[in-house]
Amino acid sequence: MKKVLVFGGSSSKSSINKKLATYAASKLTEAAVNSIDLNDFLMPLFSVDQQSEFGIPEHAHQFLQLIQETDGIILSLSEHNGAYTVAFKNIFDWVSRIKPKLWSDKPMLLLSTSPGSRGAQSVLGLGIAKFPYMGAKITGTFSLPSFDENFKEGKLVDESYKNKLLELVTQFENSL
Numbered sequence: 001m002k003k004v005l006v007f008g009g010s011s012s013k014s015s016i017n018k019k020l021a022t023y024a025a026s027k028l029t030e031a032a033v034n035s036i037d038l039n040d041f042l043m044p045l046f047s048v049d050q051q052s053e054f055g056i057p058e059h060a061h062q063f064l065q066l067i068q069e070t071d072g073i074i075l076s077l078s079e080h081n082g083a084y085t086v087a088f089k090n091i092f093d094w095v096s097r098i099k100p101k102l103w104s105d106k107p108m109l110l111l112s113t114s115p116g117s118r119g120a121q122s123v124l125g126l127g128i129a130k131f132p133y134m135g136a137k138i139t140g141t142f143s144l145p146s147f148d149e150n151f152k153e154g155k156l157v158d159e160s161y162k163n164k165l166l167e168l169v170t171q172f173e174n175s176l
Contacts, residue, residue: 001030003031004176008077008078009075016115020147022035024168027165028173043091046094063094064095072107074108075108075111077112077123082123102135108137108138109138109168112127116146120143140168144161
């Protein structure tokens with residue numbers, strides 16, 4: 001059975017992006033899901049001085065190990081001021097010091113959502129532009145606007161969004 005790593009790009013304990021990523025993963029039909037929380041990978045803020053003095057944190061190695069042991073990734077990016085959250089960017093920066101192509105040529109379903117009408121499209125655009133250079137094979141992208149209106153009781157309520165995401169999940173699963 002194929003293994004899929006699932007997470008939201010946020011350290012919020014009630015992350016709507018983690019909820020969206022987990023929901024998408026629940027639509028997989030033949031894969032084992034490993035859902036992780038960025039709070040389990042807390043590290044000092046990245047800097048070359050920090051790396052020179054203390055080396056690369058063990059959590060960065062553990063995060064990379066999870067990527068390398070999986071067959072695919074479902075990631076939903078959270079947006080802070082139009083960019084990655086600090087928690088995600090810090091992990092991203094540390095892990096890329098170990099392996100610049102940190103996504104290890106794995107298929108990736110890239111998602112985003114926000115309470116607003118743009119659905120975190122700015123940060124999704126950053127991921128679309130950057131992640132392939134970092135070893136991601138993006139199989140599809142999906143932005144869910146107005147999370148609180150479109151996601152209730154653990155599921156998508158709008159049929160068009162539900163159908164589009166299911167199509168992308170199937171595409172992703174077929175790429176594993």
